[in-house]
Amino acid sequence: MFEWLTTDPLNGIIITITFFISVIIGRYLRKKRAAHGSKGKLVDPRIKILFLFILIISITLMEHWYFPIGITVICTLFALKSKILQNFSRKMIFPVILAFFIVVIQGLTYGTNKIYYGIPLYAEGLDSGLLIFARVTAAASLAILLLSNTPENEITETMRWYRVPGTMLDISSLMSRYIKAFSAEAKKMKWAQESRGGFSKRSGFSDKMHDVASITGALITRALVRAELVYRAMLSRGWKHDRSFTSHQPLNHNDLLMGFVFTSGIMILLGIDRML
Template sequence: MFSNTLDNYAHSNKYNDLNTYFKVLFGILTMLMSLISTSPVVPLIIALFMSVLIIFGAKVSYKFYLKFFFFPFSFGLITFIFMAIFFGVGVHILEFGIFNLAVTADGFNLGLLVFARMLGGFACLAFLALTTPMTELFSVLRLIKIPQIVLEIAMLMYRYIFVFLDEAINMYHTQETRLGYSSLKKSFKSMGMLGSNLFIRTWMKGEQAYIAMESRCYDGSIRTVKKQGSIKTIGTRNLVLLVLFELVLIMGVYFTGSFRIF
């Protein structure tokens, strides 16, 4: 119910020391390649490649990764089946014999494409989420000129998410041990109490945080020490590798563009 292990991995994986900008560029560019592809081949290769990188390169536990991947995978599969049956107007390639339902060629192709694109995109997202801590992503956001006020709110928010998640988990378990979720009506009551108490607590925390900040000379902006490393320190070798990889992908997208199973 409450999973924040994603963040734990982001701070303790083997790619942690790699240049942040390099990781982000790699993840986003590959994600875009997967997005613009018109055939399922390239996205599936990307999904496989990213998964191998995450499990064998970044040494994220494969059990955790598979569990993390399971939900988008099953959702994608359902979409695939749904599209194959309901989103075609072309040739029937498989008749069910009931309700005049049939898998059509164009529906199947579209479903497969969406399914592949979801896997490819999600693997890239997982790569970013599992290898790059949020705190380092903020420096990337600063580079692309996201307003200071948004960054400050985002940073504070990031810090408080975990505080409140802890409190929510505590409250939830406390309510559960007192049979707070034994029936539907009680569930709503307990959940409502949890939510409202959480809101009041968040409010108090916010006020206290302001008092604490003000007593330490808060003048409306939060200054942080930047981590070493910039876009210039990616290194020629990594940069060449990155460009080559993306070029291969673009060529893949171009040459497999008209590939269809049916």
């Protein structure tokens, strides 16, 4: 940048001053935007975690399926409004499949009154399975929506504020950060195995299981080695497992009021469910 001064001093001075002014303005705008974003948070992360915990417990106690389904619909609408519907839907696939599997098992094994929909099913099992399906999808949608709209470090530090053991938080944080790296590593190893004739269509079941076992063993070994290297690197940089990097401010009156309103609303919803 300063070499412009030797060729065209006037133009170089103007460009240099303009550059530094733009850097200062940009830094000021970033700070202002960050401050505005922190003020714009309507709900404190600690209240979010408390609300999530109490609501999930209440969902497991509900006796009617339409309240959990309504919660799932509301979470889907929030995801649509937040423009994360695609990510939200992709993460909901596994809980929905698991809940549907529970419905099938309950319908085939639980109850006394048989009904026939092509195959014999139990009416009590279907009712129980649908209720469990509604509970699972509602709880999963709440957790996914919270995790999608709250940064991971805020969730970790909030759980630390709630006195959750630091070892559990550190393990969960490292797992969430490196699970994508291990998944990418597994794909590379599978491609390498295929390039060497593994997973061939002509291979039998035992040969494919041997290929899977070899990849799994190599991946576990690499994971252990990488975990040891990461742990040593973190220790060399002064990391301690019981250290908190965020200082939480005391909850103000608005946060306490919000928490009271949320808790009261959940209790009222649970009472309505029991009275119906």
